[in-house]
Amino acid sequence: MSELASSPDSAVSTPTKMRPGDLDELRAAILDTSGPVGISGAGTAADWAGPLGAVETVLDTTALTGVITHNPGDMTVSVRAGTPLRALVEELSSHGQHVSLDAARIADGATVGGLLATGDAGPSALVYGTLRDLVIGTTLVLADGTIAHNGGHVIKNVAGFDLAKLMHGSYGTLAVVAEVVLRLHPVPKATATLALDCPLDEAPDHAARVLGGPFEPVALEWVDGTLLVRIEGTEAALDARAARVAEALDTDERHFRRTGSDDGAARQGWGAHDAAVRGAPGSAVLRIGALPSRLPALIGSLPGVTAVTAGLGTGVATVSLDPAGVAEAHALVHAAGGTSVVRSRPAGSDVPAWGPPPSAVAVLRSVKNVFDPQGRFGPGRFDPWM
Amino acid sequence: MALDPAVRSAFEQVLEPRDVISDPVGCRAYECDGLTGYRVTPELVLLPRDAAQVAAAVAVCAEHRVPFVARGAGTGLSGGALPVAEGVVISLARLKRVLEVDPVNRRAVVEPGVTNLEITAAASPHGLYYAPDPSSQQVCTIGGNVAENSGGAHCLKYGFTTNHVYSAEVVLPDGSVVTLGTDTGEQAGPDLRGVFLGSEGTLGITTKITVKLLRTPETVRTLLADFPSVRAAGDVVSDIVSAGIVPAAVEMMDTLAIEAAEEAVHAGYTVGVPAALVVELDGPVEECDSQFEQVKAICEKHGCTRLHIAGSPEERAAIWRGRKAAFAAVGRISPDYFVQDGVVPRTRLAEVLDRIAELGRDAGIRVANVFHAGDGNLHPLVLYSAALGETERAEKLSGEIAELCVEFGGSLSGEHGIGTDKACSMPKMFTEDDLAVMQRVRDAFDGHNICNPGKVLPTPRLCGERPGKYEPHPLEESGVIERL
Numbered sequence: 001m002s003e004l005a006s007s008p009d010s011a012v013s014t015p016t017k018m019r020p021g022d023l024d025e026l027r028a029a030i031l032d033t034s035g036p037v038g039i040s041g042a043g044t045a046a047d048w049a050g051p052l053g054a055v056e057t058v059l060d061t062t063a064l065t066g067v068i069t070h071n072p073g074d075m076t077v078s079v080r081a082g083t084p085l086r087a088l089v090e091e092l093s094s095h096g097q098h099v100s101l102d103a104a105r106i107a108d109g110a111t112v113g114g115l116l117a118t119g120d121a122g123p124s125a126l127v128y129g130t131l132r133d134l135v136i137g138t139t140l141v142l143a144d145g146t147i148a149h150n151g152g153h154v155i156k157n158v159a160g161f162d163l164a165k166l167m168h169g170s171y172g173t174l175a176v177v178a179e180v181v182l183r184l185h186p187v188p189k190a191t192a193t194l195a196l197d198c199p200l201d202e203a204p205d206h207a208a209r210v211l212g213g214p215f216e217p218v219a220l221e222w223v224d225g226t227l228l229v230r231i232e233g234t235e236a237a238l239d240a241r242a243a244r245v246a247e248a249l250d251t252d253e254r255h256f257r258r259t260g261s262d263d264g265a266a267r268q269g270w271g272a273h274d275a276a277v278r279g280a281p282g283s284a285v286l287r288i289g290a291l292p293s294r295l296p297a298l299i300g301s302l303p304g305v306t307a308v309t310a311g312l313g314t315g316v317a318t319v320s321l322d323p324a325g326v327a328e329a330h331a332l333v334h335a336a337g338g339t340s341v342v343r344s345r346p347a348g349s350d351v352p353a354w355g356p357p358p359s360a361v362a363v364l365r366s367v368k369n370v371f372d373p374q375g376r377f378g379p380g381r382f383d384p385w386m
Numbered sequence: 387m388a389l390d391p392a393v394r395s396a397f398e399q400v401l402e403p404r405d406v407i408s409d410p411v412g413c414r415a416y417e418c419d420g421l422t423g424y425r426v427t428p429e430l431v432l433l434p435r436d437a438a439q440v441a442a443a444v445a446v447c448a449e450h451r452v453p454f455v456a457r458g459a460g461t462g463l464s465g466g467a468l469p470v471a472e473g474v475v476i477s478l479a480r481l482k483r484v485l486e487v488d489p490v491n492r493r494a495v496v497e498p499g500v501t502n503l504e505i506t507a508a509a510s511p512h513g514l515y516y517a518p519d520p521s522s523q524q525v526c527t528i529g530g531n532v533a534e535n536s537g538g539a540h541c542l543k544y545g546f547t548t549n550h551v552y553s554a555e556v557v558l559p560d561g562s563v564v565t566l567g568t569d570t571g572e573q574a575g576p577d578l579r580g581v582f583l584g585s586e587g588t589l590g591i592t593t594k595i596t597v598k599l600l601r602t603p604e605t606v607r608t609l610l611a612d613f614p615s616v617r618a619a620g621d622v623v624s625d626i627v628s629a630g631i632v633p634a635a636v637e638m639m640d641t642l643a644i645e646a647a648e649e650a651v652h653a654g655y656t657v658g659v660p661a662a663l664v665v666e667l668d669g670p671v672e673e674c675d676s677q678f679e680q681v682k683a684i685c686e687k688h689g690c691t692r693l694h695i696a697g698s699p700e701e702r703a704a705i706w707r708g709r710k711a712a713f714a715a716v717g718r719i720s721p722d723y724f725v726q727d728g729v730v731p732r733t734r735l736a737e738v739l740d741r742i743a744e745l746g747r748d749a750g751i752r753v754a755n756v757f758h759a760g761d762g763n764l765h766p767l768v769l770y771s772a773a774l775g776e777t778e779r780a781e782k783l784s785g786e787i788a789e790l791c792v793e794f795g796g797s798l799s800g801e802h803g804i805g806t807d808k809a810c811s812m813p814k815m816f817t818e819d820d821l822a823v824m825q826r827v828r829d830a831f832d833g834h835n836i837c838n839p840g841k842v843l844p845t846p847r848l849c850g851e852r853p854g855k856y857e858p859h860p861l862e863e864s865g866v867i868e869r870l
């Protein structure tokens with residue numbers, strides 16, 4: 001294991017960085033230290049949620065990499081949690097399989113564990129769900145060094161409590177995710193994206209026609225003035241369905257951009273989405289979930305919005321806004337029955353990460369308490385809730 | 387030790403006195419679920435009429451430290467709703483309202499006593515349906531489905547209950563009411579809804595559930611194919627999967643299961659063939675048609691001896707009738723049976739089935755197989771005769787089969803749950819530490835251990851006792867539901 005003491009310009013507050021290379025080293029690193037610990041992956045979402053408070057140790061998971069077992073016939077894979085999902089997907093591609101997750105930051109090298117801990121997902125959550133729906137097992141290391149497995153290597157499994165779900169959105173506050181077992185899907189043979197320019201307030205009607213039809217769109221997203229609809233299927237059948245979607249959208253042909261059927265080209269239309277997720281410079285980025293029918297009006301009511309991507313089927317949006325408006329935005333989202341969390345903020349700005357707490361905040365606190373009674377992991381991430 | 391009369395009157399304060407059942411005959415109706423070998427008569431049965439009464443009743447339990455067990459329709463197959471001696475049963479049967487169907491946001495809000503099929507019935511005027519389809523769906527409740535994370539034949543493509551629930555209003559074991567989950571995939575922090583789903587009634591009682599509805603598929607194509615061996619049928623499943631096709635359902639039956647089903651319902655299966663597959667595709671018409679051709683070709687490649695394609699909704703229904711009748715139908719070829727629910731990696735199906743047959747031969751006991759081949763979820767039926775004194779051998783074999791699945795890298799249970807039945811096998815699948823961490827989660831929700839105690843996680847007391855034999859569920863005997 002490498003122990004890299006960072007440059008001591010602020011000797012008191014500089015945490016010791018530990019970079020364990022396997023499960024035993026990870027456990028030893030936790031047992032050999034006391035005091036607060038920050039868990040880090042590739043650092044692609046280091047400033048999401050509440051800012052990490054003062055820690056003595058940073059546990060870097062990026063040396064915990066590689067596939068442990070891939071069972072192509074079963075379409076399952078177990079990997080060490082520090083593996084970048086991008087690398088995993090590349091490795092699986094020769095088998096025609098992938099992890100059905102299209103979060104924008106996968107391209108930046110985000111790790112499997114980091115994506116799980118931040119509950120990140122992209123537009124195809126419409127059909128495939130988020131990582132909570134794709135993770136079928138985890139190996140965790142708790143703050144007291146306990147190693148706990150749950151789930152397994154089969155997609156259908158109801159034995160025991162589904163602790164992997166608790167890791168989803170835990171932001172490194174409950175346990176270190178050491179290994180993850182994932183359910184895989186076939187890489188679609190062909191993909192097409194249809195694009196329609198329209199204002200946000202008109203988009204729901206278009207979306208309703210697509211969602212109400214038999215088309216099984218895998219993603220449906222309004223991105224700063226354009227509605228994107230993605231479908232996947234076989235080479236032979238895709239074009240006919242794309243034509244039917246175009247017809248359902250019932251608009252002038254020239255409004256459509258039909259991208260090629262290979263994945264790379266189909267991705268093109270989604271570059272704007274990826275950019276909107278990363279956020280506009282100088283803005284705070286807020287991730288919002290709300291009932292799909294309420295989402296457009298809610299977004300319209302937020303102060304100082306500079307960029308938007310909104311899943312009209314999922315109800316999940318990412319908006320960039322003036323940092324000064326974040327507190328008000330949280331309140332508005334809460335009033336609309338939704339949830340919101342800050343994903344990034346301009347350096348030095350002090351914005352509240354979370355809005356009003358959910359009704360189950362007492363349960364969150366007791367779960368935190370049984371996993372990490374001394375509060376070692378991820379201090380500050382859920383301030384002021386716990 | 388009987389319940390303190392003060393507790394009973396506390397329940398009578400918060401519920402109508404007539405909704406507090408204490409006479410032993412009335413209580414005995416709740417003594418078991420679908421795992422009929424285990425029976426315990428509760429002290430009281432409570433029949434609340436709304437969520438507020440559920441919360442008030444649980445608060446009384448919390449105050450007096452009275453253990454309680456939630457109960458839906460009582461069709462569970464793992465003894466999850468088995469009452470606790472000196473405890474009360476809280477039945478959700480009267481919370482039966484479909485509160486809202488929201489076609490725009492494609493979801494429904496229902497009370498826990500609503501049956502699985504009633505949700506689809508309420509949604510279907512909008513061209514929507516609720517996807518998870520346990521074969522007990524006519525009677526089992528959504529509250530029970532949430533607790534068990536129930537599956538069904540069509541979960542291969544669409545996922546399990548956990549993938550179809552947005553949020554649940556839950557009465558926690560201290561009587562407080564919270565909402566777990568949100569209206570979207572975005573959660574405020576760790577996914578508490580996800581851990582509640584499948585917790586088998588041990589973390590609280592759900593009183594309101596928001597479920598996802600899907601659009602009814604445009605096209606459905608179903609075929610029934612016979613094969614010269616289980617292995618050939620297994621290879622078809624593998625080839626379908628590696629062709630990148632995700633069927634809505636892939637089900638397999640072996641000779642004994644086919645024989646039983648045909649005898650019972652005459653659905654047109656071929657008696658005597660070693661294996662039959664039911665493959666169903668659904669979705670947009672173009673996709674469905676092009677993939678269906680591929681599936682047919684794969685069946686032919688593996689020596690399928692007969693390929694029957696459902697040409698009408700009636701023919702499709704007949705194929706499913708045969709498949710779904712298999713369970714109850716084994717009653718025709720065997721006086722008694724146990725059912726197991728283990729899961730193995732799909733690629734090891736043929737191997738595991740050989741081993742099960744071997745174990746059966748060694749024990750001198752027949753095993754029929756009918757199962758969800760697409761996801762490796764076996765349902766071996768261990769056929770025996772109690773009258774001939776085979777119970778003990780059958781029971782032992784049944785346990786061996788469940789544990790065999792774990793040895794093959796699978797799971798003790800795919801959908802029926804651990805409950806009382808398999809709690810003692812949990813150490814085969816999980817280490818002491820794994821189980822201790824699960825216990826911590828339970829403690830976080832239920833500090834006084836009053837919420838369905840003794841289920842899921844092994845306890846020394848439970849694991850010393852022995853189960854009785856399987857008996858058909860009363861609804862199964864009367865033919866209302868079938869076992870899958």
Ligand SMILES: Cc1cc2nc3c(=O)[nH]c(=O)nc-3n(C[C@H](O)[C@H](O)[C@H](O)COP(=O)(O)OP(=O)(O)OC[C@H]3O[C@@H](n4cnc5c(N)ncnc54)[C@H](O)[C@@H]3O)c2cc1C
Nearest residue numbers: 458459460461462466521527529530533537587592868869
């Ligand atoms: C013939 C037959 C066929 C079956 N086929 C299938 C199948 O295909 N797939 C499948 O997955 N299962 C199947 N089952 C099993 C069973 O139907 C399911 O487990 C079902 O979800 C149980 O629902 P229930 O309402 O009967 O629950 P119950 O049996 O009453 O309870 C089951 C568990 O849920 C808890 N519970 C009930 N209501 C609540 C609530 N509101 N809040 C919290 N906890 C609660 C109970 O405490 C218990 O632990 C079958 C059973 C039978 C008898």
